[in-house]
Amino acid sequence: MDDEDGYFDESVAATYDESSSDMFAPAAVEPVVDVLAAIAGSGRALELGIGTGRIALPLSARGVPVHGIELSTAMAARLRAKPGGDEIGVTVGDFATTEVGGSFSLAYLVFNTIMNLTTQAAQVACFRNVAAHLEPGGRFVIEVMVPNLQRLPAGEIFHVFHGSEDSWGIDEYDVATQGLTSHHLEMVDGRYERFSVPFRYVWPAELDLMAQLAGMTLRERWAGWNREPFTNDSRQHVSIWELPAL
Numbered sequence: 001m002d003d004e005d006g007y008f009d010e011s012v013a014a015t016y017d018e019s020s021s022d023m024f025a026p027a028a029v030e031p032v033v034d035v036l037a038a039i040a041g042s043g044r045a046l047e048l049g050i051g052t053g054r055i056a057l058p059l060s061a062r063g064v065p066v067h068g069i070e071l072s073t074a075m076a077a078r079l080r081a082k083p084g085g086d087e088i089g090v091t092v093g094d095f096a097t098t099e100v101g102g103s104f105s106l107a108y109l110v111f112n113t114i115m116n117l118t119t120q121a122a123q124v125a126c127f128r129n130v131a132a133h134l135e136p137g138g139r140f141v142i143e144v145m146v147p148n149l150q151r152l153p154a155g156e157i158f159h160v161f162h163g164s165e166d167s168w169g170i171d172e173y174d175v176a177t178q179g180l181t182s183h184h185l186e187m188v189d190g191r192y193e194r195f196s197v198p199f200r201y202v203w204p205a206e207l208d209l210m211a212q213l214a215g216m217t218l219r220e221r222w223a224g225w226n227r228e229p230f231t232n233d234s235r236q237h238v239s240i241w242e243l244p245a246l
């Protein structure tokens, strides 16, 4: 992967909204925006990995000033071209380290994007970077999957998460490093093409420790945006950490 846009280069950006259409449906977006708008209150919101503005645009339309950090200029260009996109500032850079002016009542990182940081050090740096941007009492919200290791028999490294005649999705685990590479294979003109993206899976308790290192404490953990209880069976979580008020 040589491209400065990372794994979300022009070819991915061009089809992102269409290929994630379930995540763009009002039923998926509205509960997220409701939670985030309530937390932001009269303050500003910072989205890490803002992408094409799936959440930022409707949040901004609710009157919350939103700023984004985004690695991919191709994704940011798609956001800018949409109605309301000119209301949203985007700083191009790595959200683990990039500094943005001003302070925020809310920072958020949705759709498993914390896992795009592929080392523990980078994930810890991300929490510290967020804390540096939050005002006292500010909150950090993450939406991420619970690592799916219960699906992986001992000694196995591959888990097929999708299979059909002409497309396959296979996760490859490295449990020693918490590495997870998602392989997507698509049949194109009679040959399989592979697109593989590396992630680092991360445990809820590990995220709490990262928050603690950055001076934040857990306020809420739900199984979803409708505030469903987080249980043994939850496959994802929405977690909210808070910086102390002065």
Ligand SMILES: C[S@@+](CC[C@H](N)C(=O)[O-])C[C@H]1O[C@@H](n2cnc3c(N)ncnc32)[C@H](O)[C@@H]1O
Residues within 6 Å of the ligand: 005, 006, 007, 008, 048, 049, 050, 051, 052, 053, 054, 055, 069, 070, 071, 072, 075, 093, 094, 095, 096, 110, 111, 113, 116, 117
């Ligand atoms: C799965 S998409 C999510 C986009 C948007 N938040 C959404 O919910 O639709 C992940 C986004 O994060 C960006 N990204 C990944 N790693 C990043 C990093 N280290 N710094 C900044 N942006 C990053 C990608 O370019 C991509 O636009």
